[in-house]
Structures are given as C-alpha cells and as structure tokens.
Amino acid sequence: MSGLGSWLLSITAAALLVGVLEAMIPEGSVKAVSRLGCGLLLFFVLVRPLLGDSYERLLGELHSWQSEIAEEAEQLNQVELSLEETIIAEEAAAYIQAEAEEQGIPCSVIVTCAQSEDGLTLPVAVEIGGVTQEAQREALRTLIQGAFALSEEQIHFT
Numbered sequence: 001m002s003g004l005g006s007w008l009l010s011i012t013a014a015a016l017l018v019g020v021l022e023a024m025i026p027e028g029s030v031k032a033v034s035r036l037g038c039g040l041l042l043f044f045v046l047v048r049p050l051l052g053d054s055y056e057r058l059l060g061e062l063h064s065w066q067s068e069i070a071e072e073a074e075q076l077n078q079v080e081l082s083l084e085e086t087i088i089a090e091e092a093a094a095y096i097q098a099e100a101e102e103q104g105i106p107c108s109v110i111v112t113c114a115q116s117e118d119g120l121t122l123p124v125a126v127e128i129g130g131v132t133q134e135a136q137r138e139a140l141r142t143l144i145q146g147a148f149a150l151s152e153e154q155i156h157f158t
Contacts, residue, residue, distance in 0.1 A: 007048065007049055010045050010048065011042075011045055011046060014041055014042055014045040015042065017041075018038040018041065018042060021034065021038060022034070022035070022038065028077075028080060029073075029076045029077075029080060030073045030076060030077050030080075033069055033072060033073040033076065034069075034073065036069065037065070037066050037069045037070075040062060040065065040066075041062070041066075044059065044062055081115065081121070084121045085113040085114070085115070085121050086113075088111075088113050088121050088122075088123070089110075089111040089112060089113045089123065090111075092111040092113070092123045092126075092148065093109040093110060093111040093126075095147070096109045096111070096126065096128075096140070096143065096144060096147075097109045099143055100128075100131075100140055100143075103136075103139060105131060105136045105139065105140065106130060107128050107129060107130045107131045107140070108128070108129040108130055109126065109127070109128055109129075110126070110127040110129075111123050111125070111126050111127075112124055112125040112126075112127075122148070123148045123150065124150075124154060125150070125154050125155075125156070126144050126148070126150060126154065126155050126156070127156045127157075127158060128140060128155070128156070128157050128158070129157075129158045131157055137157055140155075141155055
C-alpha cells in the first residue's frame with residue numbers, strides 16, 4: 001500500500017508543480033513549449049509504476065529533453081523580443097514620419113528600441129535625416145519628446 005500512496009503523492013506533487021509553473025509563465029510561445037514539458041512530466045509520473053527498471057533511464061532522457069526544451073524556449077523568447085523591438089521601432093518611425101509630412105517636413109526616420117527595466121519595449125533613440133532648417137528640427141524634437149519622452153541627447157539629426 002505504501003507504493004500506491006507514494007505514487008499518488010508523486011502525482012499530486014507533480015500536478016501542484018505544474019499548476020504553479022503554468023501560473024508563473026507568461027503568455028506566448030514560451031508557455032506553449034512549457035506546457036509540452038509539463039505534460040511529459042505528468043505523463044511520466046503517471047506511468048512510473050508501469051516502467052519499472054527503465055524508469056531511471058527514461059527519467060534521464062526526460063531531463064535531457066527538458067534541457068533542450070528550456071534552450072528552445074529561451075531562443076524563442078529572444079526571437080519574440082527581437083520581433084517586438086522591430087515592430088515597435090517601425091511603427092514609431094512611421095508615426096514620426098507621418099506627423100512630419102503632415103507639417104510639411106520631408107525626412108527619413110530610424111527608431112531604435114530596447115527593453116526597459118520593467119520589461120517594456122520602448123524607443124530609446126531616434127535618427128532623423130534630411131532636415132536642414134532649425135525650425136523644422138525644433139518642431140520634430142518637440143513632437144518626439146512629447147510622444148516618446150526622449151531627451152534631446154536621444155534625438156539625432158543627420
């Protein structure tokens with residue numbers, strides 16, 4: 001009976017662990033990958049009595065798979081952040097360029113983004129090309145500072 005009790009305790013502990021992990025992992029591709037790992041963990045805990053001696057070997061393989069899944073999840077997270085930075089930079093540049101054209105200021109705009117300490121992706125630098133008049137530069141500086149809260153040092157004219 002202690003074998004059955006141990007097995008039930010293992011299932012309960014694994015289910016609680018999976019529940020906590022699921023609650024802590026943010027939505028997105030990382031969560032999908034983590035669900036696979038959690039499902040495998042629960043599966044192996046459930047079938048452990050059927051595996052007998054091969055359990056230790058399978059457990060080693062599971063740890064190997066978990067490591068691979070964690071590496072893939074980190075790579076997916078980095079790709080997701082990079083795409084997020086690219087999209088926000090392009091949208092911010094399009095906004096600045098549209099506002100500049102509305103004011104009759106032809107220019108080219110490049111926005112650089114980075115992740116803040118809070119985990120938000122924000123514009124950190126703006127490079128504007130083709131603006132030679134100081135009044136136009138000042139109008140764009142005011143627009144960018146108001147929209148993105150950037151300092152003068154973060155706004156460059158080329």
